Each structure stands twice: as C-alpha cells, then as structure tokens.
Amino acid sequence: MNINLTLIGQSIAFAIFVWFCVKYVWPPITAAMEARQKKIADGLSAADRASLDLELAQDNAAKKMQEAKEEAAALIDQANKRAAQIVEASKDDARKEGDKLLEQARAEIQQERVQARDALRAEVATLAVAGAEKILETSVDAKAHSEMLDKLAAQL
C-alpha cells in the first residue's frame, strides 16, 4: 500500500474520462431523452385535441343533419302547396274553358236555330202560297195577300 505515481495517473485518467463523458456521452443521450419526452407530450396533447375535434365534428354533423331535415320538410311542404295550387289552377282553367266552350256551343245552336227558323219561315211562306195557289187554282195577287202571309209566317 505505497502511495506513488499511480495516484497522479489515476487523477489524469479520471479527468480524461470526465471530459469524454461531458463532451461525447452526456449530450447526445440527454438530447434524445428530451426529444422523446417532447414527442410524448406532443402526442398526448394531439390526442386530446383530436378527441375534442371529434366531439365538435359530431356536434356539427348532428346540427347539419337537423338543418337538412328541416329544409327537406320545408321543401316537401312547399311542393305539396304548389301541387295543390297547380291542381286548383288547372281545375279553374278547365272549368273556365268548359264554360266558354259550352257558351260557344249554345250560341252556335241558337244561331243555327234562328237560321233554321228563318229558312223554315221563308219556305213555309212559299209553300203556303203554292198551296193556296193550288187550292184556289187562281193566281193570287201576291202583293195583295203578302201582308196576310207575313202575318201567318210570323205565327209559325
């Protein structure tokens, strides 16, 4: 157990080992450990954020769904109303058209009746004159009797 140069050698070795550790061993490993710590912290906060986002998205989706439903209901309502309107309008139109056609037909019938009556009237007068001529076998003065004949025709 002699104290000798070994003491100094050991001190030098110690100094070199500490220097090497300070310079080449400690920094890279602590840096990596800190980086991992940060990575884990980031990951955890990202997970928190993601679950928050999910909740928000779900809320949003539910709201959108509700809106869409309301919109659809409104659209259907509107469409129904419009359809009813259209039906009502076409019914109206049809009725009017029908009325108009009926009116027209009536007017035409009336007109034809008048025409037929006029024709018949003329014919009757002629026939009556001819008949009377035949009966009397005499020529009848048309002018003299026209007043009577017209009166007859008017009674028909």
Add this chain to the structure above:
Amino acid sequence: MADTPVEYIKHHLQNLTYGKLEAGYERFDGSVMSETGWTFARSAQEAADMGFMAVHVDTLGWSIAMGVLFLGLFRFVAKRVTTGVPGGLQNMVEISFEFIESIVRDGFHARNPIIAPLSLTLFVWILLMSALDLVPVDFIPTLAQAMGLEYFKIVPSVDPNATFGISIGVFALTIFYSLKVKGAFGFAKELGMNPFNHWALIPVNLVLEILVQIVRPFSLALRLFGNIYASEVVFILIALLPLWAQWTLSVPWAIFHLLIIPLQAFIFTMLTIVYLAQAHEEQH
C-alpha cells in the same frame, strides 16, 4: 511463495509495481542493480523501496480498462441513440442517466452542465472497478503468474492510490468552483467567517474550515478504499478454506457484496455532488 496463510494474504494484496531502483540496490534474489533503472518489483520490500517513483500497473490498467468499457459502451449507445422506442441497452443507459439526473437535481441547485456527467462517470466507473472484486480472487493472479508476473491485484479500488486519485480530482474541482463562483475574496471570507461570525475568531474559523476542506478527499477516498479492501480481505480469507467449504461462505458474501458495491459507488457520487453544491452556494 504463498506457503503460509499470512504470506498468501500478503501476496494477494500486493500490486504489480513498476518503478525505479537505484544503482547498487540489493534485490530480492541477492543480485545487485548495476545501474539506476525502471523494473518490476519482485517482492513487497522492493515495491516499498521504490518510493514515489513507481506505478501500479495493474491498478492503472484495470481502472483504465473499466473506464474505457464504461465510455465505450455509453458512446456506442449515444451514437445509435433513438428518440423512438429504445432497445434493451439504451434502456439500461437511460435508466442510469435518469438515476443520476434525479440525484443531481435533488442535491445540486446551481447551474453547471459538468456536474451530471461527472457524477455519471464517477458512479459507473467506481461501480465497475469495485465489481471486479466479484471475480474469484485466484483467477487473474494465477493467469498473470503463468505469464510471468509475480503480483497482480485486479481491483483498483483496493489500491488507495486509485481512490485518492479520484478524490483529489474531486477536491481540485471543489476548490476551482469555489474560487470561480465566489471569487478569491468571497471564498476567503467564507473560510474566515464561518462557523463563528466574528472578526476576532477568524484564526479559529480558518483552522476549522481548512480542516473541513482537507478532510473531504480523505473521507471520500478512505471510505471507498476501506470498504472494498475489507471485502477483498474477507474474500481472500474465504479462499483459504478447504475447496469444498468455500462456496458456503463465498456465495453469501458475494451476494452481500452486490449490495456494498453500488452503495459505495452511490455514496462517493452523492458526497461529490454535495461538496460541489456547497462550492456553488454562498454560505449565509
């Protein structure tokens, strides 16, 4: 050589010494040194007569080997370090880092990037050096003897040169940081005005405080040396038992030793941190 138990024990506690012998020195086997020169000591007496100009080759070699093993392993991990999922070796290294970081955080409150790696070096290096104690006491010396080396003691912390070498390094660091942080005047004031804060008691204070400073490297070195030396002596004593009986004592002692080795490494590291922390802090 190892005929009696006492000789056996003495032989096992003798370092392989390479040192300077004066011309005319009568050697162990009766021959005389023709001129002054460096040589391996062949006996304990020769090693003692070499005085300060000698080197314990085994102590230096094994302690440097352990330091290189430690730094090589950690440097290997540091080069392939990943921020992702760490492998087994990186996990082990990171556990030791976290352990050191936590004790430094508890004991050291100033800012100094040297302290944590210094503590790591101390802890792992001392742990590895003392762990050599677990190698059976006759393995390496017998191998060395076969290679022609008379003495071989593999555990560096059983050599006070090794433990004092480290503790003097720590002592130098505490003085350096005391001067750097507090300045020469601040440090002198701290030595002079504590523990009795009165000008008339400055001489008493100086004696006390300087004693406190000087005792520190001694307490560090002798505590580590004493513990590991005692353990080694017990291992050697157990090795003197008959072969069939040795395991009944050496196994329990080795298991107990597994506790002592990290504990001593931890105490050395912890005290170093405390001393350095005091060097950085103003004392009231």
